[in-house]
Amino acid sequence: MAARPRGGDSRGFLRIAILLGSFWEVRAGQIRYSVSEETDKGSFVGNIAQDLGLEPRELAERGVRIVSRGKSQLFALSPRSGSLVTAGRIDREELCAQSARCLVNFNILMGDKMNLHPIEVEIMDVNDNAPRFLSEEMNVKIMENTAPGVRFPLKEARDPDVGANSLQSYQLSPNRHFSLDVQTGDDGTKYPELVLERALDREEEAVHHLLLTASDGGNPLRSGTSCIQVTVVDVNDHSPVFALLQYQVTVPENVPVGTTLLTVKAIDLDDGINGEVTYSFWKITKKSLQVFQLNSLTGELSTLQGLDYEESEFYEMEVQAQDGPGRLTRTKVLITLLDVNDNVPEVTVTSVSSSVPEDTLPGTVIALFYLQDRDSGKNGQVTCTISENLPFKLERSIDNYYRLVTAKHLDRERLSAYNITVKATDGGTPLLSTETHISILVTDTNDNPPTFSYASYSVFISENNPRGASVFSVTAQDPDSDKNAQVTYSLAEDTLQGAPVSSYVSINSDTGVLYALQSFDYEHLQNLELRVTARDSGDPPLSSNVSIHLFILDKNDNAPEILYPAIPTDGSTGMELAPRSAEPGYLVTKVVAVDRDSGQNAWLSYRLLKASEPGLFVVGVNTGEVRTARAILDRDSLKQSLVVIVQDHGEPTLSATVTLTVAVADSIPDVLADLSNLASPIDPDDSGLTLYLVVAVAAVSCVFLAFVIVLLALRLRKWHSKRLLQASGGPLAGVSASHFVGVDGVQAFLQTYSHEVSLTADSRRSHLIFPQPNYADTLISQESCEKSDPLLTAIDFQESKDEAANTQPQRPFQDNPISDSLAWAFHHFFLWKRRIPDADSWD
Numbered sequence: 001m002a003a004r005p006r007g008g009d010s011r012g013f014l015r016i017a018i019l020l021g022s023f024w025e026v027r028a029g030q031i032r033y034s035v036s037e038e039t040d041k042g043s044f045v046g047n048i049a050q051d052l053g054l055e056p057r058e059l060a061e062r063g064v065r066i067v068s069r070g071k072s073q074l075f076a077l078s079p080r081s082g083s084l085v086t087a088g089r090i091d092r093e094e095l096c097a098q099s100a101r102c103l104v105n106f107n108i109l110m111g112d113k114m115n116l117h118p119i120e121v122e123i124m125d126v127n128d129n130a131p132r133f134l135s136e137e138m139n140v141k142i143m144e145n146t147a148p149g150v151r152f153p154l155k156e157a158r159d160p161d162v163g164a165n166s167l168q169s170y171q172l173s174p175n176r177h178f179s180l181d182v183q184t185g186d187d188g189t190k191y192p193e194l195v196l197e198r199a200l201d202r203e204e205e206a207v208h209h210l211l212l213t214a215s216d217g218g219n220p221l222r223s224g225t226s227c228i229q230v231t232v233v234d235v236n237d238h239s240p241v242f243a244l245l246q247y248q249v250t251v252p253e254n255v256p257v258g259t260t261l262l263t264v265k266a267i268d269l270d271d272g273i274n275g276e277v278t279y280s281f282w283k284i285t286k287k288s289l290q291v292f293q294l295n296s297l298t299g300e301l302s303t304l305q306g307l308d309y310e311e312s313e314f315y316e317m318e319v320q321a322q323d324g325p326g327r328l329t330r331t332k333v334l335i336t337l338l339d340v341n342d343n344v345p346e347v348t349v350t351s352v353s354s355s356v357p358e359d360t361l362p363g364t365v366i367a368l369f370y371l372q373d374r375d376s377g378k379n380g381q382v383t384c385t386i387s388e389n390l391p392f393k394l395e396r397s398i399d400n401y402y403r404l405v406t407a408k409h410l411d412r413e414r415l416s417a418y419n420i421t422v423k424a425t426d427g428g429t430p431l432l433s434t435e436t437h438i439s440i441l442v443t444d445t446n447d448n449p450p451t452f453s454y455a456s457y458s459v460f461i462s463e464n465n466p467r468g469a470s471v472f473s474v475t476a477q478d479p480d481s482d483k484n485a486q487v488t489y490s491l492a493e494d495t496l497q498g499a500p501v502s503s504y505v506s507i508n509s510d511t512g513v514l515y516a517l518q519s520f521d522y523e524h525l526q527n528l529e530l531r532v533t534a535r536d537s538g539d540p541p542l543s544s545n546v547s548i549h550l551f552i553l554d555k556n557d558n559a560p561e562i563l564y565p566a567i568p569t570d571g572s573t574g575m576e577l578a579p580r581s582a583e584p585g586y587l588v589t590k591v592v593a594v595d596r597d598s599g600q601n602a603w604l605s606y607r608l609l610k611a612s613e614p615g616l617f618v619v620g621v622n623t624g625e626v627r628t629a630r631a632i633l634d635r636d637s638l639k640q641s642l643v644v645i646v647q648d649h650g651e652p653t654l655s656a657t658v659t660l661t662v663a664v665a666d667s668i669p670d671v672l673a674d675l676s677n678l679a680s681p682i683d684p685d686d687s688g689l690t691l692y693l694v695v696a697v698a699a700v701s702c703v704f705l706a707f708v709i710v711l712l713a714l715r716l717r718k719w720h721s722k723r724l725l726q727a728s729g730g731p732l733a734g735v736s737a738s739h740f741v742g743v744d745g746v747q748a749f750l751q752t753y754s755h756e757v758s759l760t761a762d763s764r765r766s767h768l769i770f771p772q773p774n775y776a777d778t779l780i781s782q783e784s785c786e787k788s789d790p791l792l793t794a795i796d797f798q799e800s801k802d803e804a805a806n807t808q809p810q811r812p813f814q815d816n817p818i819s820d821s822l823a824w825a826f827h828h829f830f831l832w833k834r835r836i837p838d839a840d841s842w843d
């Protein structure tokens with residue numbers, strides 16, 4: 001047992017106990033100790049094992065522990081020595097402010113018997129705080145005609161320590177005009193006053209700087225300073241006077257922030273600046289300065305933040321009124337808070353058994369909890385109840401502790417778990433309550449297999465997933481407990497496409513998370529069926545299965561593939577034909593493309609990306625059909641180059657392009673005349689187009705001026721051709737095949753469209769007859785047009801009778817301006833020649 005204090009020696013014994021860090025006693029069944037603040041963590045407080053009549057090793061065996069009402073644990077039990085030690089640094093000022101005694105109360109719980117022993121520890125003050133002034137600088141204004149001996153109150157310093165460690169004395173720096181006098185109030189507070197010792201002369205010295213030092217009586221001695229600035233002003237013979245010597249107000253703690261609590265008012269009979277009064281705090285704690293604000297002009301006192309009755313019930317401060325020159329007066333302001341039921345009761349569960357065997361006897365303690373409410377009076381009176389029709393009841397213990405005990409036998413086959421709602425209600429208006437839920441599990445044998453939420457699962461995953469990515473998570477529930485509820489997961493041994501399922505996916509045996517072991521490709525695998533087995537760890541183990549259907553979702557990872565027109569492999573350029581007589585909407589060809597993706601990713605659209613003759617052809621958005629957009633004019637080029645783009649509708653969009661070459665002509669002469677135009681069209685935007693046009697116009701002009709000379713030359717070539725035909729025995733015997741089929745691209749043209757050609761010859765002309773298909777055209781090389789072959793001048797290419805009347809000169813400057821102009825000129829010459837019946841008889 002702890003020793004009791006005895007007579008007059010108790011003071012000496014207390015000092016020794018403070019130095020040792022421990023003092024305790026037992027009175028009326030309560031154990032008391034004492035310890036100095038700011039001691040290191042683990043400092044000795046008292047031998048709790050001895051005072052409880054236990055051995056140190058019995059503390060852990062019997063479940064002895066500290067039950068504290070506060071939110072922070074200040075003390076701890078040392079299981080090795082059986083002593084009560086500090087759990088951390090203890091700040092007496094934080095716990096008890098400036099109270100004369102600082103007591104901390106808590107309980108020691110005997111876990112095996114659930115008995116409580118109250119403990120009281122007194123926290124002894126040490127000199128760990130230095131005196132501090134509210135402000136580091138004070139301004140004092142003194143009239144220059146003030147008589148010596150006048151006193152000027154100064155703001156006092158604050159020291160949160162108590163006793164000898166608190167503020168003890170003030171000291172003023174040496175000077176010839178002022179001295180310091182310290183007054184002691186009824187509550188023991190020391191108030192410094194500045195005494196004028198010698199008359200002031202503003203013209204001699206307008207400002208005086210002093211240093212005020214406040215010291216405590218601790219060991220070691222601590223002090224704080226504040227600078228005093230004394231300003232000498234002109235005469236001001238009236239001081240402000242408050243309407244009341246003391247202002248009082250009582251407000252509820254839940255007033256809104258910014259509410260004006262009261263207004264102080266002082267009157268100064270002086271005029272002008274001497275009568276202008278300003279208000280400021282004179283004496284106020286640092287904490288109150290954060291809660292209240294004072295309007296310096298109106299004197300309105302309002303709140304800066306919410307008030308809390310539980311934090312502070314009463315506020316006291318002093319307000320000063322000062323006129324322009326500096327004369328001031330003070331008044332006291334008292335603010336009392338009314339408690340409002342704004343705190344709900346708190347239920348602190350101290351000890352609880354999470355599981356109870358079903359054969360537990362009635363009266364067994366299941367849980368121990370503590371009730372408290374921070375409000376006061378009826379607002380802090382708490383009652384406790386639990387749900388009805390439960391095999392449990394509440395028993396009140398000491399000091400607002402309650403025990404939850406069994407009231408009857410438990411039957412797990414009827415109910416395996418209980419969710420007990422503990423409701424705590426206070427007596428305030430309105431009533432506030434809080435609920436705490438305690439779950440009690442009744443243990444049983446392994447008679448329940450793991451169960452899944454659904455009989456099967458459907459899982460969707462996009463293709464091209466990263467290897468090792470999480471696919472899905474399955475969870476099986478087992479209502480049993482401990483090992484009987486520990487579930488492990490595994491995959492059934494199945495095969496897919498000749499490979500085991502385990503080569504596609506794996507499962508985490510503990511969490512049930514499925515992982516992809518490879519990157520899936522929708523084009524090769526669309527779905528995967530799995531069976532997952534969940535097995536508990538009971539004896540014997542129980543299990544259940546679930547089916548998982550894994551569906552692979554398509555992604556837009558394949559660009560469109562163009563099937564037609566195919567890229568030639570023989571080095572030629574594939575061409576399509578379009579007759580000049582084609583009407584708008586005439587089908588020239590069709591672009592065929594496919595996409596290996598599915599759904600929207602395989603939905604293709606076609607678009608004309610580039611054309612050598614804009615507006616002549618259009619492409620079907622959905623069909624890919626290339627049709628004429630308007631009638632083909634004679635000025636249109638023989639060779640048209642189109643670039644068609646095929647796009648899918650995936651995200652992102654993928655595309656492919658194909659270049660089409662369309663030959664526009666009505667007859668072989670047109671082809672032969674415009675063969676030089678088969679070169680790739682020049683971009684209409686080419687910067688050199690203007691130069692080509694100028695050269696072409698000049699060339700055409702020169703050609704027409706040379707027609708007379710050309711006619712004479714043709715007659716000579718005609719005469720020479722007759723001789724040559726007679727010598728060779730046939731009109732086309734000497735014509736090289738390369739003139740017709742040796743051009744790059746003609747083979748592709750003949751492979752695409754079939755044309756029937758027949759040759760007839762007589763003594764004067766040769767004819768090429770083309771049966772009329774949907775469109776007829778051919779291509780020859782530019783080389784064959786440029787050769788001066790007598791035979792070619794003797795051949796007349798007969799056009800179809802429908803096209804003969806519509807023959808117009810082809811528009812010059814279409815592709816190559818120079819070659820087009822020359823070809824156009826020669827073409828008109830042959831037409832003119834055909835229209836003069838006796839042109840062949842010219843000599």
